[in-house]
Amino acid sequence: MLEIKNLRSGYGAINVLWDVNLDFREGELTAIVGPNGAGKSTLLKTVMGLITPGQGEIVLRNEPLSGRRTWDMAELGVSLIPEGRLMFRDMSVEENLTLGAFPKNRRASLARNLERAYALFPKLKERRRQMAGSLSGGEAQMVAMARGLMAEPRILLIDEPSLGLAPVIVQEIFGILRTLKQQGVTIVLVEQNTHMALGVADRVYMMRSGRVVLDKPADQIDIGKLHELYFALEA
Numbered sequence: 001m002l003e004i005k006n007l008r009s010g011y012g013a014i015n016v017l018w019d020v021n022l023d024f025r026e027g028e029l030t031a032i033v034g035p036n037g038a039g040k041s042t043l044l045k046t047v048m049g050l051i052t053p054g055q056g057e058i059v060l061r062n063e064p065l066s067g068r069r070t071w072d073m074a075e076l077g078v079s080l081i082p083e084g085r086l087m088f089r090d091m092s093v094e095e096n097l098t099l100g101a102f103p104k105n106r107r108a109s110l111a112r113n114l115e116r117a118y119a120l121f122p123k124l125k126e127r128r129r130q131m132a133g134s135l136s137g138g139e140a141q142m143v144a145m146a147r148g149l150m151a152e153p154r155i156l157l158i159d160e161p162s163l164g165l166a167p168v169i170v171q172e173i174f175g176i177l178r179t180l181k182q183q184g185v186t187i188v189l190v191e192q193n194t195h196m197a198l199g200v201a202d203r204v205y206m207m208r209s210g211r212v213v214l215d216k217p218a219d220q221i222d223i224g225k226l227h228e229l230y231f232a233l234e235a
């Protein structure tokens with residue numbers, strides 16, 4: 001559904017991703033794990049068109065995506081839930097969610113999508129008038145997820161949703177990822193919590209220092225070996 005071919009990308013003169021190949025299949029949940037600084041967020045930002053790649057191709061449903069802008073991605077059905085949950089702190093929960101419905105072809109279904117978001121995250125309905133800046137970390141992550149869903153994505157890219165959250169909230173968030181997958185959403189999950197990621201993933205990639213160092217179906221992965229590779233010293 002979404003293929004990354006020989007991708008090189010980075011920031012100005014600094015290259016971060018080196019000849020990265022990844023294949024996100026329709027209806028699957030693909031996990032990307034790897035230590036800090038591996039280039040996971042850089043990869044997602046490049047897919048969203050926030051960074052222009054130096055080399056390689058990003059192909060969505062057999063169509064190369066080149067020259068498209070970030071806001072086009074939502075209309076193409078690709079949504080990013082960014083690391084750090086970026087949101088407008090001085091706007092209410094509901095105003096933040098409404099901003100997620102910006103693609104032209106989604107505006108008409110705003111009310112339906114708000115109801116859908118509140119059904120998935122009942123706590124947010126109670127807090128719909130609260131300023132986003134006063135939410136707890138777990139609630140903020142829920143707003144970020146719900147906002148990403150307001151665009152009715154076919155592919156959801158989600159960057160470290162569990163970061164800094166209590167285990168019970170992490171469980172809740174992973175439960176929602178499972179529900180979305182059952183609803184047919186293709187999911188790319190960047191996650192440092194390898195246990196949780198393995199529990200939901202169909203396929204796992206590991207990145208280190210801007211390269212893919214492991215590419216396997218989740219059920220063929222030995223978590224001990226995964227951790228050895230994860231924590232191995234740089235060659």
Ligand SMILES: Nc1ncnc2c1ncn2[C@@H]1O[C@H](COP(=O)(O)OP(=O)(O)OP(=O)(O)O)[C@@H](O)[C@H]1O
Nearest residue numbers: 011014016034035036037038039040041042043083
């Ligand atoms: N805006 C930027 N300008 C320059 N270099 C950057 C920028 N953002 C990230 N980098 C560098 O790119 C490399 C990869 O960073 P990236 O954020 O993609 O890693 P990551 O795998 O998402 O790490 P983490 O798990 O800590 O989120 C790092 O060396 C980082 O310092």
Ligand SMILES: [Mg+2]
Nearest residue numbers: 040041042083
């Ligand atoms: Mg990151």
